[in-house]
Amino acid sequence: MSDLVEGLVIKAQSGFFTVHTGEGDFTCRLRGRLKEKWRDTDLVAVGDRVRISRVEDGGMIEGMIEEVAERERALARLAPSAGRGSRHWTRRGYLSEREQVIIANPDHVVFVFACAEPEPRLRMLDRLLVGAELQEIPAVVCANKVDLVSESDAHDLFDIYQEVGYRVVYTSARAGTGVEALHELLAGRISALVGPSGAGKTSLLNAMQPGLGLRVREVSRATRKGRHTTVVPQLVPVNGCASDRDDTTEQGWVADTPGIRALALFDMDPEEVDAYFPDIAPLVADCRFSDCSHTVEPACAVKEAVEEGAVSEHRYESYVRLREEHQKLADMYWWGIDEE
Numbered sequence: 001m002s003d004l005v006e007g008l009v010i011k012a013q014s015g016f017f018t019v020h021t022g023e024g025d026f027t028c029r030l031r032g033r034l035k036e037k038w039r040d041t042d043l044v045a046v047g048d049r050v051r052i053s054r055v056e057d058g059g060m061i062e063g064m065i066e067e068v069a070e071r072e073r074a075l076a077r078l079a080p081s082a083g084r085g086s087r088h089w090t091r092r093g094y095l096s097e098r099e100q101v102i103i104a105n106p107d108h109v110v111f112v113f114a115c116a117e118p119e120p121r122l123r124m125l126d127r128l129l130v131g132a133e134l135q136e137i138p139a140v141v142c143a144n145k146v147d148l149v150s151e152s153d154a155h156d157l158f159d160i161y162q163e164v165g166y167r168v169v170y171t172s173a174r175a176g177t178g179v180e181a182l183h184e185l186l187a188g189r190i191s192a193l194v195g196p197s198g199a200g201k202t203s204l205l206n207a208m209q210p211g212l213g214l215r216v217r218e219v220s221r222a223t224r225k226g227r228h229t230t231v232v233p234q235l236v237p238v239n240g241c242a243s244d245r246d247d248t249t250e251q252g253w254v255a256d257t258p259g260i261r262a263l264a265l266f267d268m269d270p271e272e273v274d275a276y277f278p279d280i281a282p283l284v285a286d287c288r289f290s291d292c293s294h295t296v297e298p299a300c301a302v303k304e305a306v307e308e309g310a311v312s313e314h315r316y317e318s319y320v321r322l323r324e325e326h327q328k329l330a331d332m333y334w335w336g337i338d339e340e
């Protein structure tokens with residue numbers, strides 16, 4: 001087909017897609033034949049690259065999505081509507097729920113947590129980081145509201161993540177601290193902001209670009225339906241910014257995401273949980289037993305590192321809990337025991 005226009009899906013809602021192209025934004029529907037292709041994930045999501053044909057006289061429909069480029073990666077969570085009855089067998093066989101793509105092809109995800117108000121739940125952050133590792137999406141940690149705590153308290157909370165190898169930015173949307181550094185990270189990239197409600201994601205966007213967060217917020221509010229928060233993120237353009245690095249002066253795209261506390265982790269075997277902790281994974285080869293669970297075995301390099309303080313106890317505990325959970329899931333699969 002000729003005359004197809006390439007674009008980026010910046011909004012997806014109830015079968016309507018807004019596609020950003022060099023020739024402007026088009027409201028599109030999906031070509032019927034594309035829907036026939038079976039996939040265990042959303043067919044088209046925000047962040048997907050597509051090719052559209054124009055529709056003349058289509059009323060509000062200005063284009064049809066004809067082709068969807070293969071997705072490189074996706075930030076996904078459990079579909080909020082997936083309750084009882086919607087469980088299915090994932091490709092590795094576990095009983096679980098459907099995934100919902102939050103954003104396709106993000107360059108990275110920024111996990112925003114407040115240093116205080118609300119108290120940071122770092123267990124949640126550890127799980128989110130595992131989700132990002134599993135989905136092969138680079139992660140950045142943003143410690144916001146540094147104005148509410150002393151500098152040393154902020155570092156006591158979040159420095160371990162820097163030691164693990166993640167980039168940590170300390171910010172205050174209120175005082176403006178670190179906002180430029182965050183802006184530099186978002187410019188020229190496709191980013192998702194994820195974190196607990198009240199952490200300050202929307203405020204940070206407003207601090208870096210007036211009105212940016214407001215736009216996002218209106219959208220997220222409008223899509224809240226009933227008991228489940230339906231997260232329909234939208235990509236909004238982030239201005240380029242002056243920076244030492246040439247490549248960050250371009251425009252970027254960011255999705256603010258309210259109400260996400262966990263990413264989809266169901267596709268993970270208990271034996272591989274250690275692989276998604278960058279502070280633990282390199283030690284595993286030094287354990288005496290190749291199938292070491294790093295809990296009860298002798299000569300375990302991971303436990304030794306925890307005792308020596310090379311791996312933080314907090315991170316080790318997060319590992320143990322996550323492994324136990326996934327062991328239960330695996331047992332349920334093998335023995336056919338249903339969840340209560």
Ligand SMILES: Nc1nc2c(ncn2[C@@H]2O[C@H](COP(=O)(O)OP(=O)(O)OP(=O)(O)O)[C@@H](O)[C@H]2O)c(=O)[nH]1
Nearest residue numbers: 145172173174196197198199200201202203258259
């Ligand atoms: N003291 C202080 N307050 C902040 C800061 N950033 C945000 N807040 C406040 O924290 C509250 C929550 O901020 P939001 O930006 O709405 O938080 P959010 O992460 O977008 O929350 P959801 O949209 O519910 O997920 C607001 O009252 C903000 O004014 C900060 O850096 N310092």
Ligand SMILES: [Mg+2]
Nearest residue numbers: 201202217258
């Ligand atoms: Mg918000």
Ligand SMILES: [Zn+2]
Nearest residue numbers: 287292294300
């Ligand atoms: Zn071990």
